[in-house]
Amino acid sequence: SQKIEQNSEALNIQEGKTATLTCNYTNYSPAYLQWYRQDPGRGPVFLLLIRENEKEKRKERLKVTFDTTLKQSLFHITASQPADSATYLCALDESNDYKLSFGAGTTVTVRA
Amino acid sequence: DVKVTQSSRYLVKRTGEKVFLECVQDMDHENMFWYRQDPGLGLRLIYFSYDVKMKEKGDIPEGYSVSREKKERFSLILESASTNQTSMYLCASDRMNTGELFFGEGSRLTVL
Numbered sequence: 001s002q003k004i005e006q007n008s009e010a011l012n013i014q015e016g017k018t019a020t021l022t023c024n025y026t027n028y029s030p031a032y033l034q035w036y037r038q039d040p041g042r043g044p045v046f047l048l049l050i051r052e053n054e055k056e057k058r059k060e061r062l063k064v065t066f067d068t069t070l071k072q073s074l075f076h077i078t079a080s081q082p083a084d085s086a087t088y089l090c091a092l093d094e095s096n097d098y099k100l101s102f103g104a105g106t107t108v109t110v111r112a
Numbered sequence: 113d114v115k116v117t118q119s120s121r122y123l124v125k126r127t128g129e130k131v132f133l134e135c136v137q138d139m140d141h142e143n144m145f146w147y148r149q150d151p152g153l154g155l156r157l158i159y160f161s162y163d164v165k166m167k168e169k170g171d172i173p174e175g176y177s178v179s180r181e182k183k184e185r186f187s188l189i190l191e192s193a194s195t196n197q198t199s200m201y202l203c204a205s206d207r208m209n210t211g212e213l214f215f216g217e218g219s220r221l222t223v224l
Contacts, residue, residue, distance in 0.1 A: 004154075009152075032211065034211070034212065034213075036213075041217075041218070041220075042217055042218065043116075043202050043204075043215030043216050043217050043218050044155075044202070044213070044215050045215070046212045046213060046214070049211070049212060089154070089155070091155075091213075093211055099145075099157060099160060099170065100157075100211065100213060101157070101171075102147075102154045102155040102156075103154055104152055104153060104154040105154060
């Protein structure tokens with residue numbers, strides 16, 4: 001089955017800096033990849049979806065890249081703020097049937 | 113806005129008890145999902161349903177069953193709860209064209 005690895009469990013950064021999170025996958029070629037945000041004790045919230053034919057996608061201060069050759073997605077939070085502190089999950093649909101598989105997540109803490 | 117409502121935020125049950133977790137969505141989504149989330153393991157798919165009375169096993173269906181009698185409602189059933197089923201349970205529904213999942217707030221189950 002699909003294996004999804006997010007680069008680290010925790011990332012601590014200074015306010016105003018850029019946080020970069022990595023999501024690597026194996027075995028399959030998904031048609032798209034998604035990123036979610038999860039706050040403690042809450043359900044995940046959808047942030048961005050990037051398709052296999054898209055190299056980059058942006059939403060406000062968020063940027064996602066998708067390299068199907070490297071089987072990797074990078075998630076950037078630019079000009080980070082303490083309110084960006086949360087766990088970020090990557091997810092992909094390995095068989096294009098709307099069943100998402102998730103990585104374990106990276107917890108980002110932004111220090112003021 | 114889409115709303116996915118899970119009936120109980122916190123439950124404490126004893127080993128061997130039958131447990132029902134209820135989920136209701138209000139946006140007429142066809143697909144509904146049950147995940148469990150454990151530290152370091154990410155979200156793992158238990159069951160999903162793509163239509164009323166239809167269900168398919170996810171990655172970890174053992175010890176669980178589901179029911180979908182109405183389109184808006186998807187129930188997860190633990191026939192005989194065990195301590196290894198202590199977890200956060202997340203229900204989700206999706207908008208089929210995008211695969212974007214809308215999650216409920218989660219039900220934290222403790223089995224003693």
